[in-house]
Amino acid sequence: MKMKVGTLVFGAAIGLTAAAANATTLEDVVARGELICGVSTGVAGFAAPDDQGNWSGVDIDVCRAVAAAVLGDASKVKYVPTTSKERFTALQSGEVDMLSRVTTWTFSRDVGLGFEFVGVNYYDGQGFMVPKALGVTSALQLDGATVCVQTGTTTELNLADYFRANNMEYSAVNVETADESRENYLSGACDVYTTDSSALAAARSTFDDPSAHQILPEIISKEPLGPLVRHGDAQWGDIVRWSFNAMVVAEEKGVTQGNVDDMKGSNDPEIQRLLGTDGDMGKQLGLSADWAYQVISQVGNYGESFERHIGVNTPIGLERGLNQLWTKGGILYSPPMR
Numbered sequence: 001m002k003m004k005v006g007t008l009v010f011g012a013a014i015g016l017t018a019a020a021a022n023a024t025t026l027e028d029v030v031a032r033g034e035l036i037c038g039v040s041t042g043v044a045g046f047a048a049p050d051d052q053g054n055w056s057g058v059d060i061d062v063c064r065a066v067a068a069a070v071l072g073d074a075s076k077v078k079y080v081p082t083t084s085k086e087r088f089t090a091l092q093s094g095e096v097d098m099l100s101r102v103t104t105w106t107f108s109r110d111v112g113l114g115f116e117f118v119g120v121n122y123y124d125g126q127g128f129m130v131p132k133a134l135g136v137t138s139a140l141q142l143d144g145a146t147v148c149v150q151t152g153t154t155t156e157l158n159l160a161d162y163f164r165a166n167n168m169e170y171s172a173v174n175v176e177t178a179d180e181s182r183e184n185y186l187s188g189a190c191d192v193y194t195t196d197s198s199a200l201a202a203a204r205s206t207f208d209d210p211s212a213h214q215i216l217p218e219i220i221s222k223e224p225l226g227p228l229v230r231h232g233d234a235q236w237g238d239i240v241r242w243s244f245n246a247m248v249v250a251e252e253k254g255v256t257q258g259n260v261d262d263m264k265g266s267n268d269p270e271i272q273r274l275l276g277t278d279g280d281m282g283k284q285l286g287l288s289a290d291w292a293y294q295v296i297s298q299v300g301n302y303g304e305s306f307e308r309h310i311g312v313n314t315p316i317g318l319e320r321g322l323n324q325l326w327t328k329g330g331i332l333y334s335p336p337m338r
Helices: 017-032 058-071 087-092 107-112 154-165 178-187 197-205 234-252 269-275 281-285 291-298 302-309
Strands: 035-039 077-081 115-117 122-124 126-131 145-150 170-175 192-196 213-215 223-225 228-230
Touching: 017 035, 017 058, 017 234, 035 058, 035 087, 058 077, 058 234, 058 291, 058 302, 087 115, 087 228, 107 115, 122 197, 126 154, 126 197, 145 154, 145 178, 154 170, 154 192, 170 178, 178 192, 178 197, 192 197, 197 213, 228 234, 234 269, 234 281, 234 291, 234 302, 269 291, 281 291
Parallel strands: 035 077, 145 170, 145 192
Antiparallel strands: 115 228, 122 223, 126 192, 126 213
16 A cells, blocks of 8 residues: 655754654654554453454554554554553653553653653543442442552552542552453452453453443542653654544544545535645645545544444443543544644
8 A cells, every 4th residue: 555654854854853853753653664552461442452363442443543644554553562561661662653552641651751642532430340249339338358450550549549538448469461450350369350440341341241240330530541652752743643633523524434535525624624635734744645534444433433342332332421522422522623
């Protein structure tokens, strides 16, 4: 498939240190002909491989969207599974070009660790799952429980804060991966499994008897999950940010994988800019004019990705909730494409 970055122009500003840094990741990806995307070790519906090693999920679709925008081919992605402890080192060291792996946007990660979160592809919150046989209906009944929790996550801190605030005690069973959490929980090594509520639903969908487990009603934190890149590479950050935003704008405007070719004839100015039939947005990013068209035609809009991987008609069965478009009662929102 035709390379999408043949018209890259870096100009005289390339001599400046900042501009040189800005170009590095994009040039590396183009020269390599492949995007290297850091993902989770396996969360159903978000990022998980099938029996043939093919990855899929809403986080995977963000990686694919960037590959489609930059390389013109959404399949040109190498997925690097990373644990919660490994993920930031992998990004900082340059082992991966970006992370898209259920990572919470926080001040310390954004500022202290030197990363740039470029959007939120799932608004989440931490919850608790227990066996129904335990007879618990509220997290406030968990005093003295043993809790499976992943190390190196915001989950650890939220868990400690919640129990301390409610004058309860708990014993932590510390694990490094989601698979370890599921295995320990199902084996009875812990009474409670805590993580983002979407990940709990994803885990429960893989159990032999999902109906034997319940997610408690309490949501104890804000967990805005999204892709991130290194600080100091503004152009690359813009590309990842707007590759995702293109999926959101497409849903807002009713542009889908199925109708994207017909929509090229739309009279809507924002659709024209989105699909590259008017304006120079691709050039401003250093990409081809049809970069967003490639994203939508190969990956789909945000709603299509959501429903395909984690929506109500999937085993995970998540409602859109906060992740519904702002025009439909949610908070999902892209800046205007103008």
